[in-house]
Each structure stands twice: as C-alpha cells, then as structure tokens.
C-alpha cells in the first residue's frame with residue numbers, strides 16, 4: 138500500500154473519526170478511546186510508536202478500543218477546572234474526544250490550562266475553552282451555559298468540581314462562613330446542574346452529570362476540623378440522588394465521585410502549614426498513600442460516557458479504602 142504523507146493521514150483520521158461506530162444512545166458517535174501507545178500494525182493509519190499523541194489516535198474510527206468510552210463530538214462543561222482536579226479531569230475528557238468548557242471564578246486559569254488547550258487543538262482535534270464564572274452568580278451561570286449549548290446545538294455533560302474548603306472549629310464557625318460553604322459547594326453545584334439540565338431537556342437530548350463530592354461526605358475526617366465542608370459534601374450526595382430521580386425520565390443521569398485525599402496545589406499548601414499531615418494522612422487508608430488528581434481521570438470519562446449508561450443516583454467512592462476502615 139502506498140504510504141500517505143503525514144498531513145493526509147491526519148485528515149483521513151479526522152474523517153474516519155466522524156463515522157458512527159457504536160450507538161447505545163442517540164447522540165454517541167465515532168472514535169474509540171485508546172490509552173495505549175502500542176503500534177497498530179494492522180492499520181494503514183498507524184503512527185510511529187515514538188509519537189504518543191499519534192499512537193493514541195491510531196485507533197480512531199475502529200472498534201478496537203472500548204468504543205463506549207468515546208466522547209468525540211460531545212460537549213462537556215467542567216466547573217472548577219482552572220486548576221487542580223477539575224483541570225486534570227477536563228484533560229481526560231479532551232483526550233477521549235470531547236469539546237470541553239472550563240468554568241471557574243478565577244480571572245485567569247493556571248498556566249497548565251493553556252498548555253492543555255494547545256494540545257487539544259493541535260493533537261486531539263478538539264478544543265478547550267475558559268469562561269470566568271462564579272457558580273453563585275445564577276443569572277451569569279445560565280447565560281454562559283445557554284450560550285455554550287446554543288453555539289454547539291448540544292450539551293452532553295457536566296463535571297461539577299468547583300468547591301471550597303475551610304478549616305474552623307465548629308464552635309467558632311460563623312453563619313456567614315457556613316453559608317458561603319453551602320452556597321458554593323451545594324447551591325452552586327445545584328444551580329450549575331440545573332442550568333445544564335434545562336438545556337439538555339430543551340435540546341431533547343440525554344446527558345450525564347457528575348458532582349465531585351468527597352469521602353468526607355461519608356465520614357468525619359480524623360484530625361481535620363471542617364463540619365461545614367463535610368456536611369456540604371454530604372448534601373451533594375443527596376442532591377445527586379434526588380436530581381437523578383427527577384431527571385431520569387429525560388435521559389439525564391446524575392452521579393457523584395467521592396475522592397479521598399488528593400495531592401493538589403491546595404493540599405500542598407496545607408502540608409506547609411501542617412507538615413504532620415503529610416505523614417499521618419497516608420496511614421489512614423488501606424493503600425498507605427495519598428492520591429494524585431490523575432487517578433480520577435478514568436472516573437470522569439466513565440461517568441460522562443456511554444460506558445456508564447445504566448448508572449444513575451450512584452456514588453463512585455475512590456478513596457484508597459479510607460472510609461471503609
């Protein structure tokens with residue numbers, strides 16, 4: 138077979154990727170998601186093994202790699218994605234083919250955002266956008282989410298990762314601080330989901346919503362005094378179950394992810410203040426270590442994709458066994 142020049146191979150790949158190959162729901166299309174770097178020797182479109190991005194896309198449009206994880210053409214909103222867990226999960230969704238909108242209150246996302254956005258465009262054939270929004274500002278939230286849905290004529294998913302944490306002894310907690318916690322972590326998550334669901338229903342399409350809760354929704358953390366945070370995350374669990382029960386008839390699934398301790402920039406800062414936690418926390422789970430944001434990539438892709446098509450009102454507890462001890 139005549140070898141095509143690189144640019145032609147890229148164009149061909151993009152075309153093949155648009156082909157519908159798996160259709161458990163009305164909206165899914167196209168390419169399979171592959172995390173492997175192994176060369177596909179059977180495909181004329183196979184990329185050299187040294188080129189990671191190309192080898193990841195070497196299975197585009199084939200049925201070889203778990204097509205139900207495929208997110209190509211899907212439009213997904215991730216709140217709190219200017220940095221930390223939200224940003225890492227957004228990157229995973231992009232790698233699975235989605236167009237992703239990061240919504241966050243920070244005026245500027247972390248420098249990593251721009252690196253990922255460039256990669257999305259150049260290597261993944263998709264796009265990563267940033268919108269500054271405070272999830273407590275409901276009119277603005279609706280305006281931004283409506284505009285995204287209108288631009289693409291679809292809205293397929295939401296990962297609600299925006300959240301705040303505050304350590305204060307319960308006897309000293311002010312109503313103002315507690316209200317802020319519930320406003321961002323509970324009401325903000327609720328209103329974001331509402332804005333997204335309204336558009337999904339208007340567009341008559343199915344969709345998936347995943348809230349980032351916490352293992353702290355299930356247990357009180359030893360040595361971490363944060364009554365308001367923990368109860369706000371417990372509220373997210375119950376919110377998720379109720380939204381799932383109301384919106385299931387529209388084909389909208391609602392689930393939660395409950396992470397254990399994740400070493401994000403926020404937690405690194407905490408370790409500077411309380412160095413003993415760096416030693417103590419890993420001992421509190423069954424794996425004897427803390428998690429990295431990358432260990433939640435698969436959960437986000439799973440919940441946003443048809444791989445979880447029969448899952449709703451559920452919680453994915455990913456905490457190294459912390460809350461089961």
Ligand SMILES: NC(=O)c1ccc[n+]([C@@H]2O[C@H](COP(=O)([O-])OP(=O)(O)OC[C@H]3O[C@@H](n4cnc5c(N)ncnc54)[C@H](O)[C@@H]3O)[C@@H](O)[C@H]2O)c1
Pocket residue numbers: 216217218219220221222223240241242243270271272273297298299300301302321325349350351352395396397398399400401402403404
């Ligand atoms: N780090 C952990 O150990 C851990 C464990 C369990 C759950 N979580 C949850 O995971 C999520 C992400 O946490 P992270 O560790 O990446 O923290 P982070 O502070 O790095 O990220 C949170 C993001 O949310 C944004 N945000 C905060 N308030 C907002 C608002 N009102 N409107 C819009 N955006 C807002 C922040 O600007 C930030 O970019 C949070 O919901 C957190 O509660 C974190």
